[in-house]
Amino acid sequence: MIIITASFAVPPAGREEIIALCIEHSARSRAEPGCISHHILVDCEDPERLFYHEQWQDEAAVAAHFAVPESGEFVKRLTALVGVRPAMQIYRAEPVSVADLG
Template identity: 30%
Template sequence: MIVIHATFPIDPDERERALELAADLVAETTDEPGAIDYHAAIDIEDETVLRFIERYENAEAFEAHVDSAHFQSFAEQLPELLAGEPEVLRLEVSDAIELEL
């Protein structure tokens, strides 16, 4: 499984636009083959930080997402939205266990 955790500092003046684009990206991505989970969230400590948490069945599914028209459209617009450097982590997970709380 591939897990992506992406953090984007958003320009406060571009926040609403960023949220709209993120919502569109989430809606399109959840229907992709091999996408297990795809979520976007605003950080509760800083409402100008947008985070994506993504899970894919395998590297091929992730690469297909990166090559998709909806991701490419988001990526093209992203530089206009940013207020700093993004951080994107890719994790390859061989085992995952759901914890009971």
């Protein structure tokens, strides 16, 4: 599995537009093959910060997601509204049982 995270500060003036754009992007992304989950969240400790959490089946699904023209357009629009390109981290992950941590 691939996990992608990103976070960014939201300027108050464009907050509603940014949230609507992010919700639209997540809904579209969840319909793509290989998407396990795709969510935009509000940081409870800093309500002016939004956080993306995505889970993808594999690298091929992520590559296909990044190749979708709407994904590139989303990043351009979000960057213009936020003022900076959001920092993104990508991780390879495998499930771990709590019993195995013992």
